[in-house]
């Protein structure tokens with residue numbers, strides 16, 4: 001997690017200040033009786049938004065710096081956020097069910113096996129009416145062909161580059177096949193705007209957005 005620690009130390013909002021629009025559009029449909037799990041919470045833009053709106057949140061994030069940044073803001077504002085500094089593979093849920101699970105910007109940095117294992121765990125961690133929020137990247141990404149040509153393929157559309165960075169891309173509409181038993185509240189795939197994170201290079205992503213209901 002050294003890379004995330006470094007970029008979170010240098011910038012307060014590496015992935016922007018605002019929460020993803022699909023969360024803003026759908027959060028009022030989340031049942032407030034169980035907490036929400038934010039997996040790979042980063043610097044907390046989603047956990048903090050939900051806590052500010054009166055939801056109890058558990059932020060799971062391996063980056064020490066990310067967790068400290070969330071903790072500082074949560075403490076200053078007395079926000080109800082429980083922090084779990086760990087990797088997804090070591091995570092033990094604290095409650096029987098979560099009313100929603102946020103998976104923003106995570107699938108593309110997991111291996112295919114980790115994605116399969118997460119999908120299985122979601123069946124245990126959610127109950128009827130729970131919502132699952134996802135953003136990820138598809139094979140329509142402008143850099144996809146160069147990954148395919150230059151990098152080591154370690155799984156289906158999943159590559160490790162020369163610096164050891166892993167990227168996994170889903171095919172168009174594959175997300176719907178991965179969550180076949182859920183009701184689809186929202187699904188959109190599109191080419192996003194050019195942008196950069198912190199001081200990083202310009203990027204353009206083929207974005208996948210989905211909101212599922214158990």
Ligand SMILES: C[S@@+](CC[C@H](N)C(=O)[O-])C[C@H]1O[C@@H](n2cnc3c(N)ncnc32)[C@H](O)[C@@H]1O
Pocket residue numbers: 001004015039040041042043044045046060061062063066086087088089103104105106109
């Ligand atoms: C692209 S960032 C997205 C952060 C946040 N969800 C957002 O949208 O602002 C991905 C985050 O996932 C975390 N992460 C990476 N691998 C993880 C894993 N195996 N388990 C849990 N979190 C992980 C990283 O530390 C990083 O903060």
